[in-house]
Amino acid sequence: MNPCPCGYYGDSLRSCSCPDGAVSRYQRRVSGPLMDRLDLFVDVPRVEFNELTGDTTGESSATVRARVIAARERQAFRLKDSPAITNSEMGPLEVRKYCQEPLVPAAQPLLATAMEQLGMSARAFHRVLKVARTIADLADSDPIETVHLAEAIQYRRRGAD
Template identity: 50%
Template sequence: NGVLFLDELPEFKRTVLEVMRQPLEERKVTISRAKVSLDYPSNFMLIASMNPCPCGYYNHPEKECVCAPGVVQRYLNKISGPLLDRIDLHVEVTPVSFDQMTENRKTESSSEIRDRVIKAREIQEARFKDQPGVFNNAMMSSNMVKEVCQINEAGKTLLKTAMERLGLSARAYDRILRVSRTIADLAGTDSIAIEHLAEAIQYRSLDREGWAG
């Protein structure tokens, strides 16, 4: 129930990263030996960071990438599609300009965000009170997703279009619905609106860019 933070994700060996696929999916690690097989609980939140390329300027709005041809793709290919598929949120952090840093725009405080998150978690605890071993939206099974994450026809059309254009997997489909349900909980609404679904789809940006190898 802790946080695993991996900085510079592509610098890890690909074989090491692939080992995380089972615990990310099943929340346990299975150790098999000749005479025995044991399961250990491994429920963690994975947070990973990486540069867009070795020089750090791929897709930069102002500076030009100086990586040689093919270097960027080899760098990105260190992260496999199946592993990327298991990460719910892909957030691209763009450079902040001087004007943005110095402007006096009112922002939401950490305490306000914390209160909103606590309320959303309370909603989820109440939702799953009769489901043993399930405490939040991320822990829902595929069958529970179909029951809990109902969307209207407009939402289905939007999601179908995104699935076809991005070539998303069934796993990504379930994760989009879970994330949209969480966004709706944070907004304090009972149903998943089309804007919640659209925001969840936006968090599949690495699928959209075709970064995975």
């Protein structure tokens, strides 16, 4: 979705021309129950032409693909006795066993603060934990560390919040 009616809210080069209140009104139109069904919110900033055409130093698609395949295999193995195949399909029992139990104790205060500050529903809470599980899987980690949880929480934030 666009960040606002004119499309430039948060842009690095052009300023948003929407009147006061229009941005939050626009973002509120996407209802809470719909927001709850989304796993990731990511701000995608403008990319300059020379960044797209210059030498890239990022990982190759093949490297990323291998990591994703390995993470999917971890999930399939862990969930072999359950109807779920991927982390996103886990039910409450699996979330408890595979997300809440492996969450390191040091991450508990962050989880509590995020729930409070972001006003997360139970559904959103489970989504954050499942995304954190996937981030840990991509990092080849059985425990869910604070850094994995922090990244998952970051994907719940939205522009005008």
